[in-house]
């Protein structure tokens with residue numbers, strides 16, 4: 001038996017989640033955010049499943065060029081624009097859209113002599129204080145872009161919300177007010193948290209990321225409460241089941257001790273595969289579809305689970321770490337992190353990727 005850790009990707013769930021975006025904000029164009037290798041799901045696979053989007057958004061030109069090389073012709077937005085003026089020619093040649101967030105980028109555009117002008121989005125810092133021009137700087141930047149021969153067509157004005165994942169936080173209302181006081185024309189404001197939780201931000205170009213992968217961006221509650229479907233199911237198997245005695249320490253540091261004689265399962269998954277090392281004892285793991293608690297520390301290649309509720313479980317039995325039946329948000333919470341980090345962190349060199357096959361009747365196997 002070879003070590004089989006599989007990230008099973010469900011393209012139908014990606015399409016379902018894109019349709020949820022469309023239902024929530026009818027008529028708004030959607031730039032599907034597929035940076036970081038499609039949040040760890042595989043860039044090209046995800047782009048293929050989301051070809052009904054109106055554009056793709058990625059972090060950098062390397063990601064965009066992979067899409068162009070694979071034959072995707074949709075607009076591609078570079079969320080951080082260009083990192084270097086040398087990228088401008090490729091941006092023009094491959095018809096990419098650059099976010100302009102800093103005065104140096106504006107100057108570079110004004111000095112460039114491009115064969116074809118490029119499309120740009122102008123980023124306003126409405127209060128996140130990460131990237132963007134201040135509201136006061138926007139009118140002048142807008143005028144310079146309008147006068148710039150390297151810029152094609154109308155400029156979309158965008159901003160990003162810092163606290164939209166907490167629906168009680170008033171920062172979002174303040175950011176929207178600052179943006180609206182200055183913005184003109186086409187706009188882009190909403191990532192997943194705003195699309196789901198802030199109806200007043202559902203306008204212009206939407207930029208959903210995490211919700212497309214079926215996970216919730218909010219501090220509490222999972223994607224299923226928004227009728228989203230998980231896209232990645234991380235699977236492995238039991239490679240050993242051993243009976244341990246009362247008081248036996250389990251794993252590195254011996255930090256967890258058996259409270260009684262009990263069966264302990266060993267699962268082939270660890271932080272070397274992207275399972276979070278900080279997952280605490282008690283983190284749910286599905287063995288044969290039923291929840292059992294993680295015990296002991298997460299190792300590089302293995303975890304141990306308490307099989308007292310499943311004494312019949314044996315070697316080769318199916319284990320789900322997150323996905324179908326176990327929200328990745330729940331695992332993230334037990335590990336003190338967020339679903340984004342777990343999904344992006346799956347180790348591509350070690351975990352095998354597969355696609356969920358659809359049956360004739362349309363149901364997922």
Ligand SMILES: *Cc1c(COP(=O)(O)O)cnc(C)c1O
Pocket residue numbers: 033035079160190191192193207208209210211217
């Ligand atoms: C990553 C990113 C998004 C997508 O955010 P989600 O929370 O995953 O929906 C949207 N906009 C910008 C600028 C981003 O960097």
